[in-house]
Amino acid sequence: MPELPEVQTVVSTLEHQLGEITFKKARVLWDNIIAYPSVKEFEKQIENQTIHEYLRYGKFLVFKLDDYFLIAHLRMEGKFYVQDSKEDITKHMHVIFDLDNGKQLRYHDTRKFGKMYLYPLVDNFKTLPPFKNIGLDAFDDALTVDYLKSKLKRKDPMLKVFLLDQNNIAGIGNIYADEICFSLDLDPRTPMSKLSDEKLQQLIDNTRMILREAIKAGGTTIRSYTSSLGVDGRFQLQLKVHQKEGELCPNCQNEIKKIKVGGRGTYICDKCQKKL
DNA sequence: CTTACCTCCTGCCCGC
DNA sequence: TGCGGGCAGGAGGTAA
Numbered sequence: 001m002p003e004l005p006e007v008q009t010v011v012s013t014l015e016h017q018l019g020e021i022t023f024k025k026a027r028v029l030w031d032n033i034i035a036y037p038s039v040k041e042f043e044k045q046i047e048n049q050t051i052h053e054y055l056r057y058g059k060f061l062v063f064k065l066d067d068y069f070l071i072a073h074l075r076m077e078g079k080f081y082v083q084d085s086k087e088d089i090t091k092h093m094h095v096i097f098d099l100d101n102g103k104q105l106r107y108h109d110t111r112k113f114g115k116m117y118l119y120p121l122v123d124n125f126k127t128l129p130p131f132k133n134i135g136l137d138a139f140d141d142a143l144t145v146d147y148l149k150s151k152l153k154r155k156d157p158m159l160k161v162f163l164l165d166q167n168n169i170a171g172i173g174n175i176y177a178d179e180i181c182f183s184l185d186l187d188p189r190t191p192m193s194k195l196s197d198e199k200l201q202q203l204i205d206n207t208r209m210i211l212r213e214a215i216k217a218g219g220t221t222i223r224s225y226t227s228s229l230g231v232d233g234r235f236q237l238q239l240k241v242h243q244k245e246g247e248l249c250p251n252c253q254n255e256i257k258k259i260k261v262g263g264r265g266t267y268i269c270d271k272c273q274k275k276l
Numbered sequence: 277c278t279t280a281c282c283t284c285c286t287g288c289c290c291g292c
Numbered sequence: 293t294g295c296g297g298g299c300a301g302g303a304g305g306t307a308a
Contacts, residue, residue, distance in 0.1 A: 001301075001302080032284075032285095059302085073302085073303085074302095075284095075301085075302050075303075076285090076286095076300090076301055076302065077285095077286090077301095092286090109285095110285080110286060110287075111284080111285045111286050111287085111301085112284075112285050112286080113284065113285065113286095113301080113302070113303085115303090133303090133304090154277095154278095155278090164302085166302085166303075173301095173302075174301075174302085263301090264300090264301075265300070265301085278308105279307105279308090280306105280307085280308080281305105281306085281307080281308095282304105282305080282306075282307090283303105283304090283305080283306100284301105284302105284303100284304100285301100286300105287299105287300100288298105288299090288300095289297105289298090289299085290296105290297090290298085290299100291295105291296095291297090291298105292294105292295090292296095
């Protein structure tokens with residue numbers, strides 16, 4: 001499940017591999033991947049468009065083209081591959097882009113949860129519909145304690161639920177939410193109202209530190225994530241609690257347990273992580 | 277307005 | 293062995 005660091009890795013890798021490349025044609029093999037516009041318009045509009053910028057916001061990939069923003073969200077298992085046209089198109093390839101260097105950019109997604117959008121250029125892509133309910137990116141300078149507090153007016157969600165809500169901080173998913181809670185020594189079920197300003201600042205700092213480390217490591221690999229280079233598991237950030245049920249806490253050797261928080265599988269050390 | 281539930285999908289794991 | 297059922301999961305949609 002690609003989160004901010006994995007998406008950043010994909011964006012950087014594609015930029016490195018492709019640079020200012022031009023799409024010749026696109027073939028959509030599974031219609032529901034294209035969220036906007038229609039499949040027909042998508043295929044037509046992308047023809048002869050050149051990629052000029054490779055951007056990321058939260059978990060979204062944003063490609064600035066001549067006349068459009070191509071926006072993609074990988075959701076659970078989406079992956080991009082750059083492959084030779086002669087290579088077999090395997091089972092879960094759903095969108096094939098012909099490039100002007102003879103290769104193809106291929107979108108692979110086992111569960112078909114991913115989405116792509118194509119919108120005419122605007123000054124700020126953040127004003128486009130896919131970003132309507134997306135809060136500040138984890139690395140946005142405007143992300144401050146006051147900003148977090150503004151998101152908590154009349155609301156008191158549990159810590160992990162708050163972290164996962166893209167309307168608050170964009171980019172955190174189930175893996176890093178667990179790691180952030182662990183780094184804060186807090187039970188993920190802790191109500192946000194219990195966090196002091198100091199703890200909120202620590203939340204921001206730790207989030208950035210953990211995501212930055214993961215980007216440095218090339219994005220964590222869990223089960224399905226492979227970077228667009230086809231690298232899988234070569235870089236693996238050392239996770240401390242996520243997916244570690246039954247293993248020992250690196251801090252206190254207590255057994256890590258799996259619980260449910262907000263309907264999501266959640267891993268905690270109940271000795272280190274206290275509910276305030 | 278908010279919260280709970282449903283939907284999209286497939287692979288995997290479990291029990292029989 | 294093989295089959296069916298249940299489950300996981302990001303985020304948008306809908307019902308209450």
